[in-house]
Amino acid sequence: MTRLRAEFERLAAEAPQVDLTERVVRRARRGRVGAVGSALAVLVVVALGASVLTTDSGGDTVSARADAALPASGVSPVSYAYYDWCGESLEPGKMSRLSGLECLQWRVVTRAGDTFRMPEALSVYTKQTKSNYMNTAAPLVITADGSRIAYYSERDERFAVRDLASGQIWLTPQTVPIATMVKTGGVITLSPDGRHLGVNVSGSLNTVVDVESGHALDIPSGWWVQRVGAGGSPVVVSDGDRLGSLVDGRVIPLTEKAWNTIGWLAADGRTLAYLTRPASDDSRPTLSESTPKDTRIVTVDTTTGKVLTSSGLRSAPERFFPMEMGPWLSPTEVVAAESVAGGDWGKTGKGIPDIGSVTYAINIRDGQVRKLDTYSFSAWAGGLTLAGF
Amino acid sequence: MDRYEGFREFLRARQQSLMRSSYLLCGDPHQAEDLLQTVLIRVARNWHKLAKDGNPEAYARRALINEHISWWRRHRRHLPLMGPPKASHDPSVESVNRLALGQALDRLTPRQRAVLVLRYYEDRSVQETAELLKCSPGTVKSQTSHALGRLRVLAPELADLLNDADAKEAAR
Structure with a gap:
């Protein structure tokens, strides 16, 4: 056996133990109907280009379709979830007419591309008042x-x-x-x-x-x-x-006063990554004032408070300002996400706007930023939750 | 008669081996599970025929390779690795070589990755690999050479490992 083969063997030994037997049989029994459904799900993703969600040729939003409710069990891992107000524009105080519609519900999308409604999870507040318009939906998070x-x-x-x-x-x-x-x-x-x-x-x-x-x-x-x-x-x-x-x-x-975007703990269970920008004495920088030069990626040992790494950002987009951080991609890279349209969110002069998130990998050692993926969909209002954020 | 008679036994005996290959192809446990599940559903739907006159495992392995390459083309831009850090990423317990190899594999094309998994993990001949990848033996040799060369660039620390593989390759 070559040493390369031996390393392959060791890598392969890290594969998780699985028993897919009953899940596979159950899905196979669904027969042709299931096969058509899976093919359709794949087609949707393929047709989307850079978007994971989009409008179909008829102009209806994806949520106008009646996806199945989440099965009671046997659901494969979820990649993200979203809601889009049934494709309607958001008018706080006037949304109760949508109460009870299935298209309001959170949609969860599996890694295999299946989309399910999640009726038991509260999504948007249709009875929200105008004065509280920023609080539009109940939270949902995915491991x-x-x-x-x-x-x-x-x-x-x-x-x-x-x-x-x-x-x-x-x-x-x-x-x-x-x-x-x-x-x-x-x-x-x-x-x-x-x-x-x-x-x-x-x-x-x-x-x-x-x-x-x-x-x-x-x-x-x-x-x-x-x-x-x-x-x-x-x-x-x-x-x-x-x-x-x-x-x-x-x-x-663990930190002084600053404007922090908090990340997740590393595989060691104690190293925390976060993005930090200086807090102004009188007022924090606004989105338009902040630049990537103001931002550092830092890791800290949560048990000792010791800063392990700290670096300015490199190769970041001009107006890079992630408001969310997700999982570690590797021992040296963490994922951060910012709004698809950044400061242009909600500008509607060009029709229905795209909303969603763009994910980036940030190297904790040298601050190098590289773009990963875009999760966007056309809607007047809505929300998106990625797994691990 | 249960149309899946024998299928469960086949799965219980072989799915972990298939899972390992799937994991090497994908480099991510969740994608590997999804890939294998997709392939096994196809095996199940064709089980009656495969059990009678086919080789289910060979069919599954061929489908794994084809589906992996196809998935990579379809989903690469849309489904980033969102899983938790791999357990192997703790450097204190991790072999440097294994870590470097895993990361370098992630940066190969799916065909390059597949050819390495087939040749150096599954220990398949050039001819068998060519049949699985539906290409000529010459293409397998050149893909193997390119893949090893790319690993050398991506992970110089693997030089000894790759030289060892080269020597073995020359002796074949």
Whole structure:
């Protein structure tokens, strides 16, 4: 055996253990109907060019089609989820006419290209008032491996985590009335193993819940949960200006005041990546004022607070300003996402605008930025959640 | 009679081996699982015929290669690697060579990657590889040479490993 063969053997040994038997038989039994469905799903993706979602030739938005509801179990990993207000333009205070329509629901898209509605996950607030127009939809997050989804269940008035393969659903012990969600909104984050759910509903709930045991960890006042590691630790929190690590019920600040976009923990479970821009004394830089030169990619050891790497950005687009960060691509690159149209979002002079996200890889050592993918769809309003963000 | 009679047994016996090949082709566990599932559904739908007069595993392996190349063309720009960091990415426990090889493979074309997996992992002859890739033996040799050359550029630290492979190749 050559040494190359031996390395291939070792690489191959990293392949996950799987048992696809029943899943494959079940899908095969669907026969021709399923085959046609799969082919259609692929055609949609192929036809989209740079977009993952688009309008069809008739001009209807994708959501106008009646996708199947998410099956009770046996769903393969999800790549992203989105909603688009049924293709309607957003007029806060006037959207209740859409209440109950299937096309309002979150759509989850698997890595294989299947799209499903997710009726149990609350999507948009059709009864939102004009004065609160920025709070348009209930949150939904997907683990980086695409195996679990967290969302707000309107029926239960609780947050929920669903395992897509087994179909098992865990509800948080705490309830949050729908009226509170509409009024204040909620932010959630899910640990990479999909077991620990961080929830922040302003003035109502600020906690990390082990959804499998029901055990909850309260977050100290003034801080809210941003990231939770696999197994429930570390818990990374923010007070809006600083990042901190929650240890024994106490927050140990990890950063000074700055405008941070927080990333995820690395495979070692303790190294955290984030983008940071200086906080101005009197006011923060606006999107139009900020340039990539103001931004640094930093990694910090969440257990010691020691900064491990810090680099300015290189080869970044002119107005690069990611507001979200996702998983690590490799030991040296993390993913960040910014809005498709950046500051031009919502300019409608050219017809229905494209909305969505563009993902970039950022090297933590030298700050090199490279574009990865575009997830966009044509709609007047909507939202997109990528797995691992 | 169950139309999938024997299929479950086949899968239980061979799916992990197929999964390893799929993983080497994709470099990502979730894509590998998706790819294998797609191929196995096709095997299941043709099981009656394959079980009677075919070689299901050979069919599955050929389909893996073809589907991988086809997927890469269709999805490369649309489905980035969104999975969690691979467990092997902890440098403290990771072989430098394995890490370098995995990363360099990610930057090969699907055919170059496939030819290396077939020749150096599955240990297939030039002729067998040519049949699987539906090309001439000469093309397999040139693709192999190009792929190894590309690995040398992408991962100079693999030079010893690749020289070893070259020597073996010359002796074949």
